[in-house]
Amino acid sequence: MKIYLNGKFVEKEDAKVSVFDHGFLYGDGVFEGIRAYDCLVFKLKEHITRFFESAHSIMLPIKLSKEKMIEAVTSTLKANGLKDAYIRLIVSRGEGDLGLDPRKCKGNETIVIITDRIALYPEKLYREGMAIITVPTIRNIPEALNPQIKSLNYLNNILAKIEAVNCGYEEALMLDHLGYVAECTGDNIFVVENGELYTPPQCMGTLRGITRDAVLAIARKSKIPTHEHVLTRHELYNSQECFLTGTAAEIIPVVKVDGRKIGDSTPGKITKLLRQEFKKLTKTDGVKYSL
Ligand code: PXG
Secondary structure, X not given: OEEXXXXXXXXXXXXXXXXXXXXXXXXXXXXXXEEEEOOEEEOHHHHXXXXXXXXXXXXXXXXXXXXXXXXXXXXXXXXXXXXXXXXXXXXXXXXXXXXXXXXXXXXXXXXXXXXXXXXXXXXXXXXXXXEEEEOOOOOOOOOOOOOOOOEOOOHHHHHHHHHHHHOOOOXXXXXXXXXXXXXXXXXXXXXXXXXXEEEOOOOOXXXXXXXXXXXXXXXXXXXXXXXEOOXXXXXXXXXXXXXXXXXXXXXXXXXXXXXXXXXXXXXXXXXHHHHHHHHHHOOOOEEEOOO
């Protein structure tokens, strides 16, 4: 496997960064998780835009232009001969010293692109749906660390994941600091109520997911009314359908929340329709490359 590291391709074994890198020392950096389907990088421009927005927000200048970053992604896929892949883009503040001060990093940011085979949820969960549980750890409040920033410090989400796994669940439902439904650890959440689609707004504790936006657009095109609206757990429990969206998970049905059955506890009609339409979109909406 070849890794893109600061403009060069290096073998996996040689893809090493310094222990003084502030990404390692402090989680000082940003990342993106992207996917390629049959030589098409799905929504690559949108991912690159969000990546640069995360970096801008933490005042991390990226030396590559957006166009060069797109080229770097496709050339890494080509170098690895991958038609279908999961892509991880990372930019950290770079090598500095043992102090928080980013000025010590002298602008030498570290850029890494890793492409690999996709690790998915088991097929059974897509057929039968998954059960999720609300965990004690709430989403970061925007005034402290805005959830729109995909920073290298994902402890907030990792803690929630650990809590869910310790309770025997695959995925955690995270609330915001006001107790409203925010999202899961790496996925956005949707419910269907009376044939209409609801998802929490991107303010507060919810990342504006690229899959989330794609699903909202598909729903509108399919004449399904959509709402970006605050949701309580009560509304989740009493919805007819529930599902999660994310780059890795795509669209995965949820059939139980905190022990309450959702609808008839099987993947719903609208969830299935959106899954079909989403599959079609992954074949057309992105940046193409050839091997
Ligand atoms: N919420 C959070 C907190 C995320 O990190 C999503 C929602 C979904 O967004 P997209 O743009 O992918 O539709 C994410 C992003 C993984 C992994 O390896 C997934 C994400 C982040 C980090 C790791 O499964 N998803």
